[in-house]
Amino acid sequence: xxxxxxxxxxxxxxxxxxxxxxxxxxxxxxxxxxxxxxxxxxxxxxxxxxxxxxxxxxxxxxxxxxxxxxxxxxxxxxxxxxxxxxxxxxxxxxxxxxxxxxxxxxxxxxxxxxxxxxxxxxxxxxxxx
Numbered sequence: 229x230x231x232x233x234x235x236x237x238x239x240x241x242x243x244x245x246x247x248x249x250x251x252x253x254x255x256x257x258x259x260x261x262x263x264x265x266x267x268x269x270x271x272x273x274x275x276x277x278x279x280x281x282x283x284x285x286x287x288x289x290x291x292x293x294x295x296x297x298x299x300x301x302x303x304x305x306x307x308x309x310x311x312x313x314x315x316x317x318x319x320x321x322x323x324x325x326x327x328x329x330x331x332x333x334x335x336x337x338x339x340x341x342x343x344x345x346x347x348x349x350x351x352x353x354x355x356x357x
Contacts (some may be wrong), residue, residue: 232263238271249279250327261344268339268347272325274298276333279326282352287339291315291325296333299326309333322352 239281241254253272257264274280282301291300293313300307301324309315310327318325322327327333339347 229335236262236265241270243299243304248278250275250281253337255344257303258344260345265342266340268341268344270337271343272335274325274327274333274339276327276330279323281320282324283349284320284352285347286319287347288319288339289317289323291317292336292338294334294336296320297329298332298333300324302328305314309335 234344236256238254241256244255245252248334251274252270253256253281255261255268255270257267257283259265259268259269269315274296291309291314293309293311293315295311300309301322302315302317303322307313307315323332325335341347
């Protein structure tokens, strides 16, 4: 039931990955997995030298960086990120994340949708860098 208090430990969430090598995530809250209905959240890790390529999706997204160093591309502009950096990405904004450090780049992400399945990704290719 949505709105039911609960606790989830990151280490207990399943590690997932897509076609992008060196990029994994753990979905922490999503209506199809947890008793939530308004926010989808998770933690993403990007290995050194790897990236989540340029993409966009209709809902806005928020990143909060926990570990490592990298570059977030928003449209044509690159923004350096490190622990404590927060990035707000308006819906349909082309964006990418690249790990420029020697350790994993780790971030917490938030979508204002009930389920991760509600986020329709459009891959746009690699950012220019």
